[in-house]
């Protein structure tokens with residue numbers, strides 16, 4: 001049994017689905033179901049006894065304590081977080097509460113549980129913290145990609161809160177010996193990505209005939225990784241990562257935002273052409289830039305490849321095509337998210353949450 005937090009969100013849900021597709025070890029999934037948590041993402045697991053969903057907060061120490069005592073997991077994989085940079089600029093409080101204070105409470109509950117485990121299970125226990133490349137700050141155009149040794153220079157309330165959580169995780173290992181692992185991944189994309197983030201927003205706005213808002217000049221660079229490759233990296237780190245280490249995860253896929261938007265438009269032009277025969281690119285609109293906008297992220301993923309033999313399975317071309325196709329085939333999921341109906345799913349489908 002493993003405990004996954006934030007497993008109803010974008011990456012967490014993909015992780016839980018892939019985990020149970022790859023094996024039979026059960027998952028307890030603790031998720032607060034904020035606006036970003038969507039149980040529709042886990043619809044395929046309805047009635048599957050290997051998946052126990054619990055609605056709750058990682059900051060609720062008593063609840064986490066009870067779950068650990070009851071389910072006796074061999075590992076915790078922590079995805080739970082507020083994750084959207086723009087939201088962190090408009091309202092940072094939730095980011096401090098969940099990403100910093102919540103991680104603290106989760107670490108404390110994990111430490112108490114781990115301390116009392118019998119020797120063999122104590123040695124095998126893992127706390128894997130899922131973090132981001134944004135903690136390293138921004139890169140100039142010709143600077144080398146972020147290695148694990150890069151200094152922390154977070155620039156947004158989101159990345160500062162994630163950096164703080166990484167430091168807590170590190171300290172709980174250094175001081176108490178908690179067996180932790182940290183992953184710092186680049187931008188993910190793929191199924192179940194909430195349409196507030198660049199790629200899904202562009203797909204759903206394009207199809208709805210709306211503007212495609214590109215911040216500033218659109219030449220900011222992100223390093224894109226298909227979400228299922230991130231999930232396979234986490235499984236690999238959990239399996240064989242060295243305790244107390246951090247592993248950068250990325251796909252060597254640096255792209256300017258404008259190129260991403262052009263690629264999405266070209267795929268939609270091919271797969272779902274506009275009725276008037278014009279390209280979706282005509283919907284692109286440059287808007288005001290994000291305050292404090294990081295110019296470039298790039299991940300040096302050599303350590304995880306060298307030590308753990310991990311490599312992404314998808315190229316950007318294969319991953320983005322799958323992603324656009326997924327959104328075209330899952331218009332019901334998109335409509336549920338846009339109307340807010342996905343939030344009623346809890347009441348109608350899950351009696352135990």
Ligand code: NAD
Nearest residue numbers: 006008009010011032033034036037057058080081083188
């Ligand atoms: P998301 O916003 O889609 O999902 C977050 C999930 O956490 C949601 O289901 C939400 O309900 C849950 N949650 C929020 N606060 C909670 C709390 N207090 N207690 C329990 N659950 C809570 O985020 P995501 O994009 O899936 O990101 C998951 C993790 O991966 C985050 O820690 C994020 O920082 C990290 N990450 C994301 C990316 C990316 O590109 N999306 C890249 C690198 C790292």
Ligand code: DAU
Nearest residue numbers: 083084085132133134186187196197198213214215220257
């Ligand atoms: O790098 C990893 C991070 O990637 C994760 O830690 C975060 O949780 C995740 O949200 C993501 O952060 P970004 O800020 O890079 O992602 P976002 O999709 O919000 O934006 C990607 C780029 O696109 C960024 O340069 C801002 C730009 N953008 C975004 C939106 C939503 C636009 O130009 N227009 C938009 O409408």
